[in-house]
Every structure is written in structure tokens, then in C-alpha cells.
Amino acid sequence: MLAAVAHAQNPSDPLSCLELREVPTPVPPAGWTRIKVKASSMNMHDVWTLRGVGHDPKNIPIILGCDVAGVTDDGREVIIYPVIADPDAGNGDETLDPNRALLSEQHDGGFAEYIVVPDRCVIPKPHQLSFEEAACLPVTWSTAYRMLFTQGQLKAGDRVLVQGAGGGVASAAIALAAAAGATVYATSRTEEKRALALELGAHDAFESGARLPERVDLVIETVGEATWGHSLRCLRPGGAIVIAGTTSGTSPEADLGRIFYQQLRVLGSTGSTRHEMVAMLRMLATTGLRPRIDRVLPLERIHEGFAAMIAGETQGKIVITVS
Ligand SMILES: NC(=O)c1ccc[n+]([C@@H]2O[C@H](COP(=O)([O-])OP(=O)(O)OC[C@H]3O[C@@H](n4cnc5c(N)ncnc54)[C@H](OP(=O)(O)O)[C@@H]3O)[C@@H](O)[C@H]2O)c1
Known part of the structure; x- marks a missing residue:
């Protein structure tokens, strides 16, 4: 499958460290779900990874993208809770698990045709939200x-x-x-x-x-x-x-x-629990609030999207779609 991979880190030229390449399609281990990615939005977090800030070099290469929406192998439209963590290790709050990791930190992210995540990270997408809108929500x-x-x-x-x-x-x-x-x-x-x-x-x-x-x-x-x-x-x-x-x-x-x-x-405050994300989604579904989308680009044009974000030329989220 095609994926946008951080293959190196460079503080002054982050985009030279991002490559679109063919990688094996992931197979979900027991207790994990595979999702065909429909949309995935960009965050400055992806740029910090490429710059080598706050991201362990031993986890390179890795597929970027921590805000993802798509369709499971059995046809469910979903949005992904982006924190891989154990609530029990955080006294019932997974944001307090000392070993928690955001998607794309230790596990491949969503700028790809497919992603695999633990079953508990899979949340039904409210029908009121498009895939592009849903993909803007999990992190911010x-x-x-x-x-x-x-x-x-x-x-x-x-x-x-x-x-x-x-x-x-x-x-x-x-x-x-x-x-x-x-x-x-x-x-x-x-x-x-x-x-x-x-x-x-x-x-x-x-x-x-x-x-x-x-x-x-x-x-x-x-x-x-x-x-x-x-x-x-x-x-x-x-x-x-x-x-x-x-x-x-x-x-x-x-x-x-x-x-x-x-x-x-x-x-x-850091991130959210799965429960808080579900509540936030309900709030958007009932209030009509929607994220502002600056532009939607196909995966093949991901470098163009990152260049605009780094230049501060955007008003709202940049969403990458995958066909
Ligand atoms: N804890 C978490 O879970 C979590 C999650 C997401 C993001 N973050 C962090 O939250 C921070 C904000 O991220 P973001 O992506 O929402 O926004 P951002 O693009 O990093 O910027 C936040 C705002 O700060 C203001 N700003 C920047 N430099 C400033 C300066 N020198 N003086 C005054 N204002 C300044 C700007 O507002 P104006 O241009 O409107 O003045 C800017 O829009 C980042 O540090 C990010 O790493 C944390």
C-alpha cells in the first residue's frame, strides 16, 4: 500500500525526511482492527516528528498521521481514538498511563491506505460528520x-x-x-x-x-x-x-x-480519554459545530500540504484523503 513515511529527522529541512513509498499492508494482530483510511488530517506534531523534536529516533521509519477516519474490514464507518494506552495503568484514566503513545509515535499512523489499531481505539463515526470532518477532531x-x-x-x-x-x-x-x-x-x-x-x-x-x-x-x-x-x-x-x-x-x-x-x-491537560472523545463527538453531532477545513488533498500531494502548514498559510485543518 502507499504510505507517507518519516524515514529520517532534520530540524531545518523536515520535508526532506518525508517519503511516499510502498509498504506492506498491515495485518491486525489479535485484539486489533484494520481500517481502510478515508481521511487523515495534519498536525504540527507530524512536523515535530520530522524535525526530531519529542520523537525517539529509534521509532523511525514510521508512518505519520494521528487524526484518522475510515472504514473497518467489516464495513463500519469509524473514527480513531488516537492514544494507545492502558486505562488501568493510569488509575482508570488512560491519559495518565506513563507509557501512553499517540498514533505515529510508536505505532504507524494514518497517512496510508490502511491502519491497524487496538479494538478499543475504534469509535463509530457519527453519521452527521463527513470523513473529512471526523478526521479533524481526535487530537485538537x-x-x-x-x-x-x-x-x-x-x-x-x-x-x-x-x-x-x-x-x-x-x-x-x-x-x-x-x-x-x-x-x-x-x-x-x-x-x-x-x-x-x-x-x-x-x-x-x-x-x-x-x-x-x-x-x-x-x-x-x-x-x-x-x-x-x-x-x-x-x-x-x-x-x-x-x-x-x-x-x-x-x-x-x-x-x-x-x-x-x-x-x-x-x-x-494532555489529550483526552476515549470517553471524553465520544462525548465531544456527541456534542458536535447535536450542536452542529464543525471543524474548519482549509483544504483537502490526496495522499500523493501530502508534501504540498505540509509546506503550506509550515509556512502558516492555512486557516483550519489540512485533510489528506486516500482513495
Ligand atoms: N497537550 C495536548 O494534548 C496537546 C494537544 C494538541 C496541541 N498541544 C500543544 O498546544 C500548543 C498549541 O497548539 P495548536 O496547534 O493548537 O496551536 P499553535 O498553532 O501552536 O499556536 C497557538 C497560538 O499561539 C499563539 N502564539 C504563538 N506564538 C505566540 C507569541 N509569541 N505571542 C503570542 N501568541 C503566540 C498564536 O495565536 P494568535 O496568532 O491567534 O495570536 C497561535 O495561533 C502547542 O504547543 C501544541 O504542541 C498539546
Whole structure:
């Protein structure tokens, strides 16, 4: 079968390490399911793998792609829960399994004609979602769902600030929080992305670092160093900040005095459980929320898609389809 394989790692020229090549069609071991891939979307995670960041070189070569939807050998339309992990090893929460792995880290991913995954990773695709839409959801939308509703305990009527509206997790968080009845404030460095935030359901959008009309109950943080101080200052006493990423850097001034005096809660968040992903899918099916797709390309044009993503030319997800 045809697959997009990371065959090397290079920090300055990641795309030279990605090759479309013929590989053997996988045969599922006992307890695993084979899926004919219909659509698979791109993430910066794939680029970090090609650059050699956060990916063990001993797992190269590997097929990239961690957001996948397709059809099982017995004809079920499915979407893949992308974390291979054991809930028992995480006290009932697979995101806490110390040996958890995202698809394409230790196991071949979805930029290929077929993929095999553990049976528990197979989730029925809601009929309301196309394969292209479904393939945009497992990583960013499930992460945003856990940040808001599990870690952040968001309730209707709460006020939430989402930093860096242009990001994949941030834009999903804006849409989900607004649909859940929260008042949503968003920040972005550009006018264009502030307009996008309003389109997604934010009630108001501000330049990064601007004073908000009121303090908030919850901050959704994926930008990191550049916005951390602002996030802390925007919280009401007792409010919570949930952090899942640090795009602009990992070491801001901690401002510990503010944290203890205002009794703020700082919570990390990574990925989602299978259950949270199923709940997120139900929420999309019933609310009509949909991910924004920038473009759809065939597997043969995957390099073109990655080049656009690396250049920051995209507004929404790039989806790869496989015929
Ligand atoms: N924990 C998890 O499970 C998980 C899952 C997915 C992603 N992540 C992580 O979450 C982070 C966000 O990823 P993403 O793909 O959603 O978005 P992203 O494309 O990495 O960017 C997030 C946003 O940060 C803002 N930003 C970047 N540099 C900035 C700076 N110097 N100053 C101010 N704002 C800046 C930008 O917003 P504006 O342009 O709108 O200002 C950008 O859109 C990444 O670090 C990623 O690795 C974690």
C-alpha cells in the first residue's frame, strides 16, 4: 500500500525526511482492527516528528498521521481514538498511563491506505460528520474538550478566556465553550484571527495582553510564555488556568505570589480519554459545530500540504484523503 513515511529527522529541512513509498499492508494482530483510511488530517506534531523534536529516533521509519477516519474490514464507518494506552495503568484514566503513545509515535499512523489499531481505539463515526470532518477532531477537539469540561469544570454561565485564538486547540475551545453557554473572551495578535474568534462564537476578542471587561473563571492556555502573566492577571480569585501547550516558550515568570494569594488553580491537560472523545463527538453531532477545513488533498500531494502548514498559510485543518 502507499504510505507517507518519516524515514529520517532534520530540524531545518523536515520535508526532506518525508517519503511516499510502498509498504506492506498491515495485518491486525489479535485484539486489533484494520481500517481502510478515508481521511487523515495534519498536525504540527507530524512536523515535530520530522524535525526530531519529542520523537525517539529509534521509532523511525514510521508512518505519520494521528487524526484518522475510515472504514473497518467489516464495513463500519469509524473514527480513531488516537492514544494507545492502558486505562488501568493510569488509575482508570488512560491519559495518565506513563507509557501512553499517540498514533505515529510508536505505532504507524494514518497517512496510508490502511491502519491497524487496538479494538478499543475504534469509535463509530457519527453519521452527521463527513470523513473529512471526523478526521479533524481526535487530537485538537478532544484536547479542548478535556481542558474545558474535565480539567476546567466549565459550566453554563461561566466566563472563559481563550488565549491565542488562531491555534487549533484554542479555536476548538472557543467553539465548544460558546456552545456550552459560557461567555467567551479570546485574544489574538492579528485582526484577522480576532474576527475568526468572533465567527467561532467568542463574545469579544482582544489583542494579546489587553485588559478584559471583567475577570474570568477559567483560562484556556496553549500559548505559554507570551501570555502566562496575562492569563494569571485575568482570573478571578479562585479561578483556574488549564494549560495544554507552550507554543511561545515554557518558562514564563511564575508569579507565585499571585497564585497563592488569589488562590488560583493551575492544571495541566494532555489529550483526552476515549470517553471524553465520544462525548465531544456527541456534542458536535447535536450542536452542529464543525471543524474548519482549509483544504483537502490526496495522499500523493501530502508534501504540498505540509509546506503550506509550515509556512502558516492555512486557516483550519489540512485533510489528506486516500482513495
Ligand atoms: N497537550 C495536548 O494534548 C496537546 C494537544 C494538541 C496541541 N498541544 C500543544 O498546544 C500548543 C498549541 O497548539 P495548536 O496547534 O493548537 O496551536 P499553535 O498553532 O501552536 O499556536 C497557538 C497560538 O499561539 C499563539 N502564539 C504563538 N506564538 C505566540 C507569541 N509569541 N505571542 C503570542 N501568541 C503566540 C498564536 O495565536 P494568535 O496568532 O491567534 O495570536 C497561535 O495561533 C502547542 O504547543 C501544541 O504542541 C498539546
